[in-house]
Structure formats: C-alpha cells, structure tokens
Amino acid sequence: MKYYADLRSYINALDAMGDIMHIYREVDGDYEPSAITRLSCEIQSPAPLFHHITGMAKGFRLFGAPAALSSCRTMPYARVAMSLGLAPDTSGTQIIEALYAARHKPGIPPRRVSAADAPCQQNIFRGEQASLDRFPIPFAHQQDGGRYANTWGTLIVKTPDGKWVNWSIARVMKVDGKRMAALIVPSQHIGQIWAQWVARGEAMPYALVQGPAPAVSCVSGIPIPANADEADYIGALAGEPVAVVKAISVDLDVPASAEIVIEGHVSLERDCMEGPYGEYGGFLGEGCSAQPTFQVETITHRDDPIWPISATGRPIEESNTLWALGLAADALTHLRAAGVPVKTSWIPEDSAVHWLLVVMPQDWRAQLPGVSSGELAQRVGEILFSTSAMVFIPKVYLVDDDIDPTNLRDVAWVLATRVHPTGRRAVFDDQRVIRLPQCYEEEEYIAGKGAKVVFDTLQERRHRHASFAEGFPPEIRQRVLEKWSQDES
DSSP: OOOOSSHHHHHHHHHHTTOEEEEOSOBOSSSHHHHHHHHHHHHTOOEEEEOOBTTSOTTOEEEEOTTSOOSOTTOTTHHHHHHTTOOTTOOHHHHHHHHHHHTTSOOOOOEEOOGGGOGGGSEEEEGGGOOGGGSOOOOSSTTOSSOEEESSOEEEEEOTTSSOEEEEOOOEEEEETTEEEEOOOTTSHHHHHHHHHHHHTOOEEEEEEESOOHHHHHHHTSOOOTTOOHHHHHHHHHTSOOEEEEOSSSSOEEETTOSEEEEEEEOSSOOEEEOOOOOTTSSOOOOOEEEOEEEOOEEEEOSSOEEEEOOOSSSSSHHHHHHHHHHHHHHHHHHHHTTOOOSEEEOOGGGTTOEEEEEEOTTHHHHSTTOOHHHHHHHHHHHHTTSSGGGGOOEEEEEETTSOTTOHHHHHHHHHHHSOSSOSEEEEEEEEOOSSSOOSOHHHHHHTEEEEEEEEOOOSSOOOOSSTTTSSOHHHHHHHHHHHHHHHO
16 A cells, blocks of 8 residues: 655656656647547546646646546556545455445544645745746647636635635636635535534635645545545545645645645625536536635645646546446445444446445345345435435445446446336435436426436346356366466467
C-alpha cells in the first residue's frame, strides 16, 4: 500500500505504469481538453495530462479523468485504489470493503503545518489579482451554462460554531473572474451548513481546493455521516494525518499540498443562475436554477499548478467509479449495522449510478430464520431509503451470490431471468426525489417525491448454471482446458 500525499506523486505513479497520456501540443482552451478527457473515458485510455492550453501562461496544466477506469485492463480500478492508498490491483468489491472498514476505525485528525511547509501557498493573489481568468478552465460540455470551475475539486466549509468541517464535491460554474455559482442541494451536507450561516445572517466562508492529495478528492465525493469530518476519515484510510495549512483570508484549514486554493464567502441568497450542466446520468443539461454566489477574494497556488477535471456524462467516468463505490459502501454499512447479512453491495457503473445490487449469501435464510425474500426486500428498502445517500438510487436489486455483481453480463442475465414481470418487488411511494437521477417525470421532480423499488430476485433454491463451470464433470473441464491451446491452433 502507498498513500500519495499530493497529486504530483500520484500522477508520477500512474505515469510509471503507463496510465498517463502526455499531450504537449497546444489544445484549445474552450472544449478540446474536455472532449479528449471524455473520449479517454469512453475508450478507457490513459489519463490525459495537458501541458499547453491556448491563452494560459506556460506551466499551467490540466489533468483529465483522475479516477476513471484505468487503461491497465487487468487493474480497472487502479486509479481509485491508488487514490485511496490501496494496491493498484485492488478489486472494486475490495475497495468497498476498505471504505466500509474505515468507517469503523477511529478518525485521525489533520495536522496543521506552517505556510513555509505548504506548497499550496507558494503564490498568493488578493483583490483584483485574485481572478479565475488566470486558470485554464474549459467548458465541460457544449450546452453547459458556463465554464465549470469545479468538477473534481473539494469545497471546504464549516458550521458557524466550528464543530463540523465538511469537505465535499459539488459542481461550480464560473460566472466571471470574481464570481462562481455552485449547485447547493439543501439536503446535502454543504446545503445544511450554508443554511446555518443564512440563519445567522452571515456570509459563509469557503475554500475551493483543486488538486489536493487524491484521497481528499475521492473522499469528498462519497457519503459519510453528517457531523463527521472527511479529513479525519481520510486519516483513518491513510493511517496518517492530512497535512493542512490555515487559509490566507478565511478561517478554514486547507490541504497543504493542494495545487490551487480559491477563498471567499458565499451569498445569503440564491442570487445567481447556475447551469445547465451535463451530469452523470448521461444527458446534456437543459435547465438552470438560482444558486448562491461564491465570491472570489483570494487565490493561492503552487508553482506550475495542475487543475484536475472530470468529464461527466455517459458511463464510465469518476461519477460511475468513485461515486458508485462510495454509495455501495454506504449501503453496505447501513445494512450490516441493521443486522442484514449482506455479502457485498455493488453499483454497476453502466447503470449511471441508478441501480444498487445487494448480494445475499447462500445461507441468508439460515441467518434470518422465518424471513421470506419478500419480507427481506421490504426490510432492505426501509433501511436504505431512510438514508440520505440513497436519494440518488431509485432501484435496488436483491441478488444471490451465485453471480458476480461486477460482471455486467452476469447482471443482465439475472435481471432478464429473475425479475418477475409483475411481482416480487417492494415499492416505496412518495420517496424523496432530486433531479440528478434521471428516470422520473417532471411532475415528480417538481413535487420532490416519487417511487423507489427493491426487486426480489432471490431464488428459493440454488439452481445450477448451464455453463462451462457448472454444466460438465470436473475431469471433462480439466481435459478441455489442458487441450485448449492445441485445439485452438
């Protein structure tokens, strides 16, 4: 295991394994970086690192697809695993178990260092000099309402009493050099904290951090309990405290090794239009909404800074790797805490984070005597749909462990052959609905309520598969495999 304390050491490690595509030619500062990043996700190529962006000072760089699937096909989750300090060949389900385990470890609080030991403050700009126009912020998609200054950075805020510090990812649109507008969902942690500042009549201080240690970006994008500090959780994952430094102009600590830090205050009202934006559901955005204004007051950055970007959209990119793994780990945590003997949970990336598979072990009936599969489906829905993170998941599937949930071919087979056309499901009406899951009707989005469902695909008895592994005697399988290479030739 190796914890990368800054973005540069992580990029160097990816480069050493052939998972970085250096782009030295000049690229257009409007769309080309995002278009290349999106294509790299769709064909699973190395992550692009852009060294020359039109109109930007020499040395400024962009880094695309920081946690998308790796181009190393035998280690598809290498970028996520390495970001979290795990071995590059760690599987998706092993990552989920690691995230689950860290929830049960004592947190390790961050360690404050001096400004002299904080590369993020090598260059400091205040007032009019603190302008977003300094940076190569491209359009993420053609129909977006503006250049998105945050697709893979961390927003840092804290409650007015200072007891809860929240690190999170939210989309943030550049309005001009001095203003941004962020999508602040009231139910999410940053929305809850902003509401506390509004109630006091005070502008909320914030820091927007680009390019911290990759674990910071990853943990900022997964659900952990309210009132828990992401910095402490990262410390538990890494086994060491995150180095932070006091921000220049606001009362917040920021990751000391970050590439860029933007500081300022947030308006008390939703006074700026944000959007549209092409989200992880896979469609170009069409609507916009009034959101709070983030005033840019101070900017600090490392020498020759790197700005990471995520090209959200149709699977598979960071929303479908990291976000899916984090949500699955959250579901696993709640189900096991409630006494449900779940073997694992999994969100297929190709479902655009709209399906959750809850995998039950073969002996679950012995562990839950007297409980039918229908009753279990009801219980699972009651547990999951009461959690804040499951607002993003409309469909849950209870499946047996005779299939590999990470294999989309297995998943398609189960959904085709074990989902009953009219029954064997637990429907939960009037559940909370937000616009990010893209499977509801407009009236449901307006009302903020819609149905969620748990499909019961559990078998009463274990059926053998008509497959090579289960459909033939062991000695025949062994002979076939031994002779395969010569038969093939």
